[in-house]
Amino acid sequence: MTSTPDKSRLENSINAACKVARQQGLKFDQAVVLQDRSNLVIHLRPAPVVARIATTTGTVRLGDTWFATEVAVASYLTAADAPVIAPTNLIQPGPHQHNGLVLSFWEFVEQVDELPDAAIAGFALRQCHEALVEFVGELTVLAPLRESEQMLCTLISQGAFSFSDSQMLQAVNHNLKSRFEQLQLPMQPLHGDSNFSNVLNTTRGVLWTDWEDTFIRLVRKFQSQTVQSFGAKL
DSSP: OHHHHHHHHHHHHHHHHHHHHHHHTTSSSSEEEEESSSEEEEEETSEEEEEEEEHHHHHSSSSSSSHHHHHHHHHHHHHHTTBOOOBBBSHHHHHHEEEEEEEEEEEOOOOSSSOOOHHHHHHHHHHHHHHHTOOOOOOTTHHHHHHHHHHHOOOOOOOOOOHHHHHHHHHHHHHHHHHHHHHHOOEEOOOSSSSSSGEETTTTTTEOOOOOOEEEEEEESHHHHHHHHHHHHH
């Protein structure tokens, strides 16, 4: 059974997406939930448009910077004919803000029942990364690591950890940063959350989504390792 706070969150998010879509002139009959995790994804049926609302994610990432990056990167990759879910061109994709929520609009694609093959998904990711080499938009270096560091500082200041655990976590963070700085490898934009939940097997083929975590990071033997590293994670 859905709890009252969860039900209210869901209703508020759906209402916000529907209102913004209608303000943009989109005609649709119903909002169908496709996914409800860190972001809520709904299909504005029968229009070929999906709304993506930052629910849990929006409580951590204030403002729309991360989500503007996602639309910019996906638009660039779509123009480069890379295998991605494209922002919709029927209305302004956003990001939009409504009642404290950040949302964006995307093309609807029909998924098939079979999971994507790991090698095909890895090759598709490689195509996206090769296209991103020429991306000139503003991206943060090692953004997830920096975000984790900020969250850690906040949690420590709130007394979420014991003194010894705080010291241990700060030492791990310092060690990771030092190791990254010493590598001195080439850097380029990459998908920052390339896991199986962000690649879809569709009637159009294997397509990557969720580009809000795109950031600049170190690359070692990029040309030969993209497929292998993704396959290893699976």
